[in-house]
Amino acid sequence: MSALRPTLPLRYPPVTGEALDSWLEFLAARLHCRYADVLRALGLPTRDVTLAKPMLPRWAVLATEEEIAEIAAVSGVPEAVLVAMTLRRFDGHAVVIHHDQRRVHRPLLWGRAGSRYCPACLMDSGGRWQVTWRLGWSFACVRHQMLLADRCPACHRIPRFHAHPRSATPRPGRCASPATAGSRRARCHHPLTDTPGVTLQPGGAVLRTQHLIDHLLTAPDRAVRWPLHGPGGAPLQAVLSDARCLAGWVLNYAAGSDLAEAVEPEVLHRWEHYRSHRPDGSPHVRGTQHLAQHSYFAPDDAAATAVSLTAAMQVLTAPSVPAAGQAVQWLTDRVTASGRPLHPGGVALLNGGTISLRLQAALRCSREAQVMPVARLRHRTAIASTRAPGDQDARARMLPTALWPEWSLRLAPWHASGKPVARRADELLAVACLLVGNTTKIHAAIRLMDTTVSSHNVSSLLAELTRRPDCADVLHALVLLADHLDQHGSPIDYARRRALFTPRPNFVDPAHWHDLQRRLRSNHTPGIAHAHRWIFHTLTGTPPRLAHPAIAPATRAQRHQYLRFRWRILPAEAELLNGTARRILDEHGIDEPLQWAPRLDAASLRPLRLPGPDPDSITKARLHQAAPSGDFSIAQVAQTLHTTTAHVIYLFSRHPVDWSPPRFRRTQHTATRVGQWRTWYEQDHLSLQDIADREGTSLATVRLALLKNDVPLRPAGSYPGRPRRR
Ligand SMILES: [Zn+2]
Ligand SMILES: [Zn+2]
Structure with a gap:
């Protein structure tokens, strides 16, 4: 040889x-x-x-x-x-x-x-x-x-x-x-x-699938750059593992009618024949455990392989994760209809193999409408997340007990009658925000948020949100908020503020408060408890019902009065309380803004369907223009501004308006300027009219302010050496 x-x-x-x-x-x-x-x-x-x-x-x-x-x-x-x-x-x-x-x-x-x-x-x-x-x-x-x-x-x-x-x-x-x-x-x-062959349709899905696979096999070590697997692509091995998982489902759970359009009748017929037998050759009984074995080994039938891989590749070549979710929905419907639980958390473990994170995300998308709302938050299905849930409890420090008012206004559902769908929705929404991408149980999340709502109420609100068409994207917005916090953090450590200020029974010096009230209002002066509540609420973002028992409103009527106090607060009162709150932070060496709320970019929010208005859609100037002088009704202002009463209440809390009767008008200005006026009057010997002219106010205002501040007034024109006004 x-x-x-x-x-x-x-x-x-x-x-x-x-x-x-x-x-x-x-x-x-x-x-x-x-x-x-x-x-x-x-x-x-x-x-x-x-x-x-x-x-x-x-x-x-x-x-x-x-x-x-x-x-x-x-x-x-x-x-x-x-x-x-x-x-x-x-x-x-x-x-x-x-x-x-x-x-x-x-x-x-x-x-x-x-x-x-x-x-x-x-x-x-x-x-x-x-x-x-x-x-x-x-x-x-x-x-x-x-x-x-x-x-x-x-x-x-x-x-x-x-x-x-x-x-x-x-x-x-x-x-x-x-x-x-x-x-x-x-x-x-x-x-x-001489083996008889099965002819395939030129340009048909089966041949196209084999073309696609043959192309991948020409360079097995090259990354597969299909859109589903992201910009970096995926190794061939990962794509084929995904294909194997999906193909296994097709073999085990699909019906012939699902595939008739894509596959030649003779091929489909052989696939059905193959499926009617267990992998070991014996006829199988529907519903037994042996079913799943079809996906364990490669089918020893080319037609079965052709049909199942053709269906799998139609999913894997979809242009995006959500599109793949849509493409695979018929199949996941079949899987779950068989009684097999296809909870989004379990998709990675199916078929004994591993599947890529992006296919997992697509599978979750396909189950979006069927999974529990809380699971949608945990798996961030709204953004077709590819990240498995993990421990996100650190986010609790970045969240106030009640979701920021500007976000509650946008995200909380309302009945057409103007009544809120859920009581304490702002607290429930904050818990929901903590549950995003998180594995923590609902009751544990509630504890982390230092609130007293029930797990049942959290679940009910989430269910309501997914039922109501006007709330279609509330979960999406919560995911965006949570991601924003995780990425950028919060300048306020809410957990520290809760720990510091919840045990505290008072926040404002009664002397200061009563002194201000004497100058601002003739009667019906709001109780100092409201002032304490307001500061506690502002510092912590926690509703006053959870404050120290000495100041927490105990009855529904008290809670209602407090709410009214918030939006009817006068500018001078807000100024005093803000200053006090700032001083309290300084005393604790807390170098944080007094208040804060995350802002998301408008482009990502615009397409979302949310139940509430954009709080910034009405400016402070427009609000103040719409507020009639003297007392007014919220409903009336809401009507003028074509928005909800909740929105107007929010706006007045944020931008207090001086609605006090004429004789207390300009009290905000008066309260801050009266010291200067006194100096001018007593030391510079300006007349009341001079001061009024300088300040662009009325003589009566100056006169009243000085009187209220116990400044002895001179008889008109009595100061020697000053020309008498005519
Ligand atoms: Zn032979
Ligand atoms: Zn050939």
Whole structure:
């Protein structure tokens, strides 16, 4: 056989894509010698020492470097070409190989033993086998537009399950499996080129899917850049794992009617036949555990593979995560209809394999309408999140007990009658914001927010939000708020303020408060408890009902009065209370803004459907213009401004208006300026009229202010040396 050395490479080179074993057999056939003779000539072992039985090594799966080098030296075929004739380049990408046994790991990446084949290709090439036919991902020949054949039609064995017998001379294109009858050494030898084939529709979904897969297999180590898997793409192995998961579901749960449009009737018929049997061949009983096994091993039927991978690839090639969610919804509907729980948290664990985070996100999107609202928050389905929920309890420090008023106004649902859908909605929304992306239980989140609402109320509000069309995007807004906090933080440590100020029974000096009241209002002066509440509320963002018992409003009427106090607060009162609150922070060495609320960019909010108005849609100037002088009703102002009473209440709390009767008018100005007026009057000897002119106010205002501040007034025009006014 030494003659092999110079002649082999010239006369019998391997064909493109050929498997190593096919080529070795072809050489032996051409040289009319036993298979073992060619192996010896190439310096290959005729027995795999790692195997118990005397068997040939599975070279087509994996050849060692020494073997490759030896074959290259003898045959002159470059080593790189020889390596490409084995499954090695797909190892870890499209298949997983047990290197010591040269065996494909079957449960991973749909590995399979033996090889499919295209009868027409065998005919054209004179019996040369493609290496990719060994992959579970190959089910069709795109050249001949046919399904690949799985078994020899005569002996029904899978070809190339074992190596070619050593002592026989190979007959290319014929079945080398043992004959079903006759001696132990007899071979089937059925011409595989005669295998009847299933023709596929040119341009149909099945052929397009095989095209797509073949393209991926040309460079198995290159990242797959499909939109679903994000800008960086994903390794082929991850994409194929995803495909395997989805294909497994199609095999186990899909109905024929789901796929009739995409797949040729004959292919679909074979898929249905395949599914009606358990993977081990026995007929299966619907609803048993064996169902799921269809996804464990690669289907040993090309039609079953074709249908399930075609459906899977339609999901994986969707243009975005939400689009993939839509594309897969029919399938996840089938899975859940089977009684199998498909909670969004569990999708990663299905089918015993791992699936990519982005496919997990798409699956969650597909279940959006079916999963519990709290799960939607945890999985951030509104933004098609690819992040699994984790511990987000640190966010509790960045959240006030009641969601910021500007956000509660926008996010809390209202009945058409103007009544709120939920009491304490602002506290419930704050808990909801803490639950975003979080694994913490609802009652634990409530504790972290230092509130007293019930888990049931949180769940009810969330359910209500998902039911009401006008609230369609409230959960989305909560996710955006939570993400904003996680990303940018909050300048206020609300947890510290809650800890510091909740045990405190008073906040404002009664003398200061009463002094101010004497100057501002004739009667109906608001109680100092309201002032304490206001400061507590402003400092902590916690409703006063949760304050120290000494100041917490106990009755519904008291709570109502406090609310009224908030929006009827006079500018001078707000100024005093703000100043006091600021001083309290300074005394504690807290270098934080008194109040704060996160702002999201308008572009991300604009498309959202939210139940409440944009608080900034009405300016302070417009508000003050709309407020009539003297006392007024909120409903009336809301009507003038074409908005809700809740909005107007919010605006007046934020921008107090001086609604006091005329004789107390300009009290805000008066209260802050009276010291200056006194100086002018007593030391600079200006007249009341001079002061009024300077300040653009009335003589009566100046006169009243000085009187109220116990400044002794001179008789008109009595100061010597000052020209008398006319
Ligand atoms: Zn072909
Ligand atoms: Zn056969």
